[in-house]
Amino acid sequence: MELITEQFPIVIHSLNxxxxxxLKLFFVTLxxxxxxxxxxxxxxxxxxxxLSYLMKVIVWIIRGTPLMIQLLIIYYFPGLVFGNSIWxxxxxxxxxxxxxxxxxxxxxxxxxxxxxxQGVPKGQEEAGxxxxxxxxxxxxxxxxxxxxxxxxxxxxxxxxxxxxxxSLARIIALQEIIWAGQSFLKGSQGIAGQIWPLFFxxxxxxxxxxxxxxxxxxxxxxxxxFR
Amino acid sequence: xxxxxxxxxxxxxxxxxxxxxxxFSLEKGQVxxxxxxxxxxxxxLLRCLNFLEKxxxxxxxxxxxxxxxxxxxxxxxxxxxxxxRLHFGLVFQSFNLFPQYTALENVMLAKExxxxxxxxxxxxxxxxxxxxxxxxxSLLKQxxxxxRMTNYPHQLxxxxxxxxAIARALxxxxxxxxxxxxxxxxxxxxxxxxxxxxxxxxxxETTMIIVTHEMAFARDVSSHVLFMDDGCILEQGTPSEVFExxxxxxxxxxxxxxxxx
Numbered sequence: 001m002e003l004i005t006e007q008f009p010i011v012i013h014s015l016n017x018x019x020x021x022x023l024k025l026f027f028v029t030l031x032x033x034x035x036x037x038x039x040x041x042x043x044x045x046x047x048x049x050x051l052s053y054l055m056k057v058i059v060w061i062i063r064g065t066p067l068m069i070q071l072l073i074i075y076y077f078p079g080l081v082f083g084n085s086i087w088x089x090x091x092x093x094x095x096x097x098x099x100x101x102x103x104x105x106x107x108x109x110x111x112x113x114x115x116x117x118q119g120v121p122k123g124q125e126e127a128g129x130x131x132x133x134x135x136x137x138x139x140x141x142x143x144x145x146x147x148x149x150x151x152x153x154x155x156x157x158x159x160x161x162x163x164x165x166x167s168l169a170r171i172i173a174l175q176e177i178i179w180a181g182q183s184f185l186k187g188s189q190g191i192a193g194q195i196w197p198l199f200f201x202x203x204x205x206x207x208x209x210x211x212x213x214x215x216x217x218x219x220x221x222x223x224x225x226f227r
Numbered sequence: 228x229x230x231x232x233x234x235x236x237x238x239x240x241x242x243x244x245x246x247x248x249x250x251f252s253l254e255k256g257q258v259x260x261x262x263x264x265x266x267x268x269x270x271x272l273l274r275c276l277n278f279l280e281k282x283x284x285x286x287x288x289x290x291x292x293x294x295x296x297x298x299x300x301x302x303x304x305x306x307x308x309x310x311x312r313l314h315f316g317l318v319f320q321s322f323n324l325f326p327q328y329t330a331l332e333n334v335m336l337a338k339e340x341x342x343x344x345x346x347x348x349x350x351x352x353x354x355x356x357x358x359x360x361x362x363x364x365s366l367l368k369q370x371x372x373x374x375r376m377t378n379y380p381h382q383l384x385x386x387x388x389x390x391x392a393i394a395r396a397l398x399x400x401x402x403x404x405x406x407x408x409x410x411x412x413x414x415x416x417x418x419x420x421x422x423x424x425x426x427x428x429x430x431x432e433t434t435m436i437i438v439t440h441e442m443a444f445a446r447d448v449s450s451h452v453l454f455m456d457d458g459c460i461l462e463q464g465t466p467s468e469v470f471e472x473x474x475x476x477x478x479x480x481x482x483x484x485x486x487x488x
Contacts, residue, residue, distance in 0.1 A: 127323035130277050131337035131399060132313045141336065145327045226326040227381040 004196070010189050011181075011197045018180025019204050025097055025166045025176060030159070032102035037109025045114060055110075062107040068168050071100040075172040090175055097169040101162075108158055116151035117143075149223040156216040160209050167205075177201045228291060230255040230434055231276075231403055236285035237297075238271055245271045246282070247458040253403070253451070256432035260445035260466075263455035264481060269438040272455070273405045276436070277317045278308045289314045289402055316396035316404040320411050322388040324380040330391045331376040334363040334398050341399075359398075366394040370424055386417030390424055397428075404428070406437040422448075442485040446470050454478050 044055035079085035128138035181198035229252035238246035287295040370390040410418040452469040
């Protein structure tokens with residue numbers, strides 16, 4: 001026990017640094033995937049057949065293969081083809097991971113958006129039209145909020161999954177919290193052969209997801225005033 | 228002069244002819260009821276008048292102004308259609324109220340959006356808003372909903388929702404108010420309150436077209452009745468002509484189900 005009290009501040013310091021990288025990946029993914037998902041959703045609903053087929057094939061490939069494999073391909077493929085990697089250092093690994101996560105999550109988000117958009121009854125748009133509203137007025141004043149209400153619960157699910165999925169970036173050695181925890185197994189800052197730091201990373205995920213659950217629950221509740 | 232003239236209107240869905248050469252006219256202040264079995268094209272006709280469907284042929288004139296002419300493609304331009312739609316109001320079978328707005332906001336929304344396009348909107352913002360609000364409130368009072376203005380649609384009964392929808396359509400002061408089976412989604416108990424409101428509008432000489440299965444109501448409220456069958460107007464005339472002395476065998480057969488049932 002005495003040992004752990006000495007190790008604790010060192011480990012926490014490293015885990016904190018790793019967790020900042022985890023958070024960065026989480027927010028960058030959300031920032032990229034939320035709008036990109038909307039573009040993919042519109043693409044897959046397009047009346048221009050080649051575009052909608054292309055989007056559906058992309059979504060099928062991305063959702064049909066493990067994110068871990070996608071990260072490995074994005075990270076190693078350029079090096080194998082061009083002879084030298086385009087992803088240099090920790091920044092390079094972060095960019096590679098971000099690209100993988102954004103595309104992967106955009107595909108999942110796009111399907112949620114599609115459900116939300118198609119779930120709003122056609123009568124809502126028609127009611128707007130006969131009242132002389134423009135298409136954009138109908139979208140922003142009538143259908144958008146109804147879509148948001150529909151997508152909040154499934155999006156909450158995905159967002160909470162994303163928090164945990166960031167750990168997959170460990171596979172390309174991104175120095176996120178799992179990497180930080182694992183370093184004490186191999187040996188770092190005079191601590192070696194310790195597995196508890198790795199176990200302890202779970203507390204970080206748990207607390208962060210707890211905060212997110214409360215916030216997303218509040219948002220859901222805020223939209224409870226209509227049906 | 229007739230407020231509405233419909234001439235030789237046609238409409239196809241894929242290979243099915245839903246409207247075959249529909250012609251009729253309507254005088255200002257009159258109530259036209261359209262009866263007929265399901266699938267006879269009544270709803271499609273209303274949707275064509277409100278430009279929710281594009282007719283395949285024919286002409287629609289309101290107050291002498293040609294709103295639609297199949298021979299003139301220019302009459303179906305998106306920006307033009309929006310203005311033309313305002314000649315008509317439409318009350319849907321399923322109400323289609325906006326769930327995220329209160330009853331009052333539902334009635335005010337479209338009017339406010341239209342007001343924003345006025346050149347003097349910025350200068351008179353508060354004044355215009357107050358005007359729209361007081362008009363909307365008096366419409367809802369007229370509908371018997373004075374104590375329901377701040378309720379959301381899910382807090383209202385079907386009959387109340389439909390009355391909000393009627394107020395919402397009236398707020399834009401359409402020349403012709405159309406009803407697409409306004410009581411078909413309602414319990415028999417709630418049907419009466421909606422019909423009473425429509426009757427009240429008829430008494431105030433609101434020009435209306437009502438697609439309905441409520442035969443007793445159609446007979447009571449209309450100045451003119453159309454019987455539609457298989458995309459055609461089979462018979463038309465005053466309520467007593469159509470209901471009491473139908474000429475066509477098909478009309479008699481249709482009406483017998485209501486008088487005997």
